[in-house]
Amino acid sequence: MDWHRIRSDFPVLDQQVHGHPLVYLDSAASSQKPRAVINTLSHYYERDNANVHRALHELSNRATEAFEAARKKVARFVGAASEDEIIFTRGTTEGINLVANTWGAQNLKAGDVILYTGMEHHSNLVPWQLLAQRTGATLKHIPVLDDGTLDPASIDTLLNEQVKLFAFVHISNSLGTINPAKELCARAKAVGAVTLLDGAQSVGHLPIDVQDLGCDFLVFSGHKMCAPTGIGGLYGRMELLERMLPWHGGGEMIAEVRLDGSTYKQPPHRFEAGTPDIAGVIGLGAAIDYLEAVGMENIHRHDANLSHYAVQQMREVPDIRILGPQSGPRGSLVAFHFDWAHPHDLVEFANSHGIAMRGGHHCTMPLMKRFKVPGTTRASFYFYNTIDEINRLVEVLHAARKFFT
Numbered sequence: 001m002d003w004h005r006i007r008s009d010f011p012v013l014d015q016q017v018h019g020h021p022l023v024y025l026d027s028a029a030s031s032q033k034p035r036a037v038i039n040t041l042s043h044y045y046e047r048d049n050a051n052v053h054r055a056l057h058e059l060s061n062r063a064t065e066a067f068e069a070a071r072k073k074v075a076r077f078v079g080a081a082s083e084d085e086i087i088f089t090r091g092t093t094e095g096i097n098l099v100a101n102t103w104g105a106q107n108l109k110a111g112d113v114i115l116y117t118g119m120e121h122h123s124n125l126v127p128w129q130l131l132a133q134r135t136g137a138t139l140k141h142i143p144v145l146d147d148g149t150l151d152p153a154s155i156d157t158l159l160n161e162q163v164k165l166f167a168f169v170h171i172s173n174s175l176g177t178i179n180p181a182k183e184l185c186a187r188a189k190a191v192g193a194v195t196l197l198d199g200a201q202s203v204g205h206l207p208i209d210v211q212d213l214g215c216d217f218l219v220f221s222g223h224k225m226c227a228p229t230g231i232g233g234l235y236g237r238m239e240l241l242e243r244m245l246p247w248h249g250g251g252e253m254i255a256e257v258r259l260d261g262s263t264y265k266q267p268p269h270r271f272e273a274g275t276p277d278i279a280g281v282i283g284l285g286a287a288i289d290y291l292e293a294v295g296m297e298n299i300h301r302h303d304a305n306l307s308h309y310a311v312q313q314m315r316e317v318p319d320i321r322i323l324g325p326q327s328g329p330r331g332s333l334v335a336f337h338f339d340w341a342h343p344h345d346l347v348e349f350a351n352s353h354g355i356a357m358r359g360g361h362h363c364t365m366p367l368m369k370r371f372k373v374p375g376t377t378r379a380s381f382y383f384y385n386t387i388d389e390i391n392r393l394v395e396v397l398h399a400a401r402k403f404f405t
């Protein structure tokens, strides 16, 4: 693979920041966009812009065709059985809230258990907490071990017949842990629990096949996989989707509206009230075309090489504690802690050297508490990053340690 040529597809990466070439190591927060996606958005607004599913004129037909073609692409990309199992959302957060407010509100009652894990992003905690308050369901979580993996003994005891929903993250945004999603979904299924997989950090980083994984719901964000912000997806198994009532009411989600009540369209349209983010959806389709052209296996391998190399090199920096798995596979990010500076000070220092990283709790406060750290600094990678950039990061970490101590 010619990764340098691929990198040149991302115009934003070709710039200086504070007199240094930009090193963008914050893709777990949001990825950069290739020219193919940017051009698709321009083309859409310059040539095809119109509302979808509503009119019969040429522009509306073109917009509707591109919009529904993107749904097919997403379905293929995540291995769904049908494009009708794909609902467009604003992102992972909205997808989880949709499931909590539809499937959750309809199916959970007092005494039922919602199981999640100690490494969830706030978006996979708070919606369930709100739902538990409304329904009287009980919240339980699988603790995280020191090495950043889920405690197998707790899985044995907690994943039982009382669990109605098991919601867990595929790749932790704060540890890099890759959870054994297929095995966990099978175990949940064996006790009759529905599964929701948070794919925010995995979709677009490794090949995903929901049918092989066996999850009931998968949520993800387009902006973390080369697509625009404000667009994402929810995959739901049709058997569940067709029994779920709508969450938002409005135009386009209805079959018939009377003054005394309404009937609703079949999924997915039942869950897409109002004018959607048309350009975002078409941009997501373009991002998928782009990722598939690079090859998901290639992307996964390159990501894995980068994070493996980064862990090895960062271990050489004195007084740094890397969170998450110390060996074996990890997602394309490395989060670390040190006592010699606040994460925000290090992020500022790195920024003055042209390096973009994130510092803080990464929307995983319970995990920070678990590891007894106020926050961490996180370098996250994507296939446009290079080994040279990791070398620059490590140089700057050495310099920062000297500067702050």
Ligand code: C6P
Pocket (backbone or CB within 6 Å): 028, 029, 030, 090, 091, 092, 093, 094, 121, 123, 124, 169, 171, 172, 173, 198, 200, 201, 221, 358, 362, 363
């Ligand atoms: N994590 C990060 O810097 P949204 O904001 O809806 O696109 O994604 C939410 C979300 C859910 N789950 C996981 C595992 C995530 O990593 C994220 C987003 C970003 O780590 C922003 S906090």
